[in-house]
Amino acid sequence: MSQPDAVAETTQNDDAPLLSLENVDVHFEKDQGLLEFFEEPDVVRAVDGISFDIEENDVLALVGESGCGKSTLGKTTIGLQRPTGGTVRYRGQDIWAAKDGVGEVDIPFSEIRSSLQIIHQDPGSSLNPNQRIVDILAQPIKQTHPSAGRSERRERIYSLLERVGMNPAADFADRYPHQLSGGEQQRVALSRALLMNPDLILADEAISALDVSLRVEMMDLMLDLQSEFDTSFVFISHDLSNARYFAEHGDGRIGVMYLGELVEVGPAEQLIEDPGHPYTNVLRWATPDLALHAAGASDPPMRKIDIPDPVDPPSGCRFHTRCPEAREACRESCPALTGETDGHRTACFRTQPDHEYWDSPPLDD
Numbered sequence: 430m431s432q433p434d435a436v437a438e439t440t441q442n443d444d445a446p447l448l449s450l451e452n453v454d455v456h457f458e459k460d461q462g463l464l465e466f467f468e469e470p471d472v473v474r475a476v477d478g479i480s481f482d483i484e485e486n487d488v489l490a491l492v493g494e495s496g497c498g499k500s501t502l503g504k505t506t507i508g509l510q511r512p513t514g515g516t517v518r519y520r521g522q523d524i525w526a527a528k529d530g531v532g533e534v535d536i537p538f539s540e541i542r543s544s545l546q547i548i549h550q551d552p553g554s555s556l557n558p559n560q561r562i563v564d565i566l567a568q569p570i571k572q573t574h575p576s577a578g579r580s581e582r583r584e585r586i587y588s589l590l591e592r593v594g595m596n597p598a599a600d601f602a603d604r605y606p607h608q609l610s611g612g613e614q615q616r617v618a619l620s621r622a623l624l625m626n627p628d629l630i631l632a633d634e635a636i637s638a639l640d641v642s643l644r645v646e647m648m649d650l651m652l653d654l655q656s657e658f659d660t661s662f663v664f665i666s667h668d669l670s671n672a673r674y675f676a677e678h679g680d681g682r683i684g685v686m687y688l689g690e691l692v693e694v695g696p697a698e699q700l701i702e703d704p705g706h707p708y709t710n711v712l713r714w715a716t717p718d719l720a721l722h723a724a725g726a727s728d729p730p731m732r733k734i735d736i737p738d739p740v741d742p743p744s745g746c747r748f749h750t751r752c753p754e755a756r757e758a759c760r761e762s763c764p765a766l767t768g769e770t771d772g773h774r775t776a777c778f779r780t781q782p783d784h785e786y787w788d789s790p791p792l793d794d
């Protein structure tokens with residue numbers, strides 16, 4: 430895609446990944462009402478000690494059950510949520526140092542924010558109900574190509590609307606968001622994000638509200654546009670089969686989150702076929718599309734169903750209270766993500782043949 434014609438000259442670190450998260454925490458203080466005058470606030474550890482890199486044209490699908498921290502991690506990755514610990518870098522530039530103007534800022538925060546876009550589960554709420562589609566889509570063009578005149582803007586908008594399947598564009602351009610279906614609204618939201626020339630789009634449950642029949646179509650569209658527009662994607666889903674489809678077709682990775690931590694990350698096919706973490710196995714079991722029930726038991730491969738409280742997560746490996754393979758060592762210490770640096774990595778002692786886990790007694794509670 431053509432480059433914006435009004436972007437400030439900046440010094441970029443060409444060797445640095447597009448985005449790099451190092452030991453990132455996001456801890457929220459829970460609203461306690463009047464109790465806050467008497468008690469220390471409860472802290473939700475939404476994201477805890479997460480590190481990964483995202484390269485150009487990369488795909489990372491984040492999966493995990495509701496409340497495990499996927500959205501918070503996604504928003505932190507694109508500079509919408511400030512971490513309470515660790516660093517998030519865009520092309521080597523600490524995003525929050527740029528925001529605060531601390532130290533030497535090579536890339537201004539405004540440039541970082543416009544390079545990292547988001548599409549939400551409910552596009553209707555992010556599109557201005559009082560603007561026609563053509564006016565909604567004119568905004569990003571005015572920002573990235575301020576010299577473009579009205580007819581050039583309209584031409585770009587029409588060609589993109591047709592590219593995302595809204596054909597003929599003239600039938601859609603003058604409508605208001607409420608006059609579109611959910612799928613059409615999501616296509617407009619995707620077009621608006623693409624018009625910002627983004628390096629990365631965070632698709633936060635972007636297909637969850639669509640009819641099942643439209644989900645694959647929307648994922649295919651995002652993936653086609655990914656290569657055309659040279660954009661990376663972080664794709665968030667609570668559904669492992671969607672995460673698998675997106676990561677596999679985008680030649681990317683799946684990251685599995687559990688209670689604020691990344692417990693496994695790896696190439697889609699490998700992670701699904703040969704999961705290293707017992708929790709990934711639970712997700713696999715719970716996903717009928719993956720057709721693994723036939724080979725396994727009808728009960729979930731877990732000791733307990735209850736999800737622990739993120740305010741007071743279990744000691745050691747956070748999954749140990751539910752894990753069918755848990756031993757005493759899992760209660761005592763927390764496994765780090767290990768494996769090939771840019772390959773398949775798992776946070777479970779069972780992937781380490783020499784670990785003391787193997788000599789420790791099974792948990793009996």
Ligand SMILES: Nc1ncnc2c1ncn2[C@@H]1O[C@H](COP(=O)(O)OP(=O)(O)OP(=O)(O)O)[C@@H](O)[C@H]1O
Pocket residue numbers: 457458459473474475493494495496497498499500501502667739
């Ligand atoms: N602004 C906030 N203030 C306090 N707690 C928050 C805030 N945002 C998120 N949380 C809490 O952080 C945890 C992680 O939330 P998050 O929305 O990131 O999870 P998720 O995996 O995306 O869940 P879902 O799939 O249900 O959206 C949850 O316990 C949530 O209640």
